[in-house]
Amino acid sequence: MKKSHCSIVIRVRDLDACRSFYRDLIGLDEPVVDSGFAVSFAISPVLFLSLEKSEAAYLDRASGAQTWCLAVEDVDEICLRIGEAGYPVPSDAVRFGRPGCLRCEDPDGNVFFLRRLEAQE
Numbered sequence: 001m002k003k004s005h006c007s008i009v010i011r012v013r014d015l016d017a018c019r020s021f022y023r024d025l026i027g028l029d030e031p032v033v034d035s036g037f038a039v040s041f042a043i044s045p046v047l048f049l050s051l052e053k054s055e056a057a058y059l060d061r062a063s064g065a066q067t068w069c070l071a072v073e074d075v076d077e078i079c080l081r082i083g084e085a086g087y088p089v090p091s092d093a094v095r096f097g098r099p100g101c102l103r104c105e106d107p108d109g110n111v112f113f114l115r116r117l118e119a120q121e
């Protein structure tokens with residue numbers, strides 16, 4: 001297979017709030033692309049999380065057909081930052097591909113999961 005890149009694209013209404021949420025609270029660092037209509041964060045050398053500004057009324061965030069999971073070293077620290085910023089963080093882990101994932105929502109209500117990064121990953 002030829003070398004390729006992959007991007008998770010999330011449509012958001014409030015690009016500024018979501019940019020800050022993923023950069024500052026989730027800890028994705030500075031975006032590699034940052035404009036008034038799109039933002040992209042490098043999650044790895046070949047994977048990007050992109051936020052696209054959209055006013056589409058048909059977007060149903062909380063029950064969307066897609067979601068994604070981010071493995072991080074310190075889930076507790078991220079959950080603390082999210083909670084201190086006023087966003088709900090569930091205390092009960094759920095199973096999403098593997099046990100121990102926490103269901104979270106960004107400022108626009110887009111669902112994603114956090115889990116602890118395993119040592120072998």
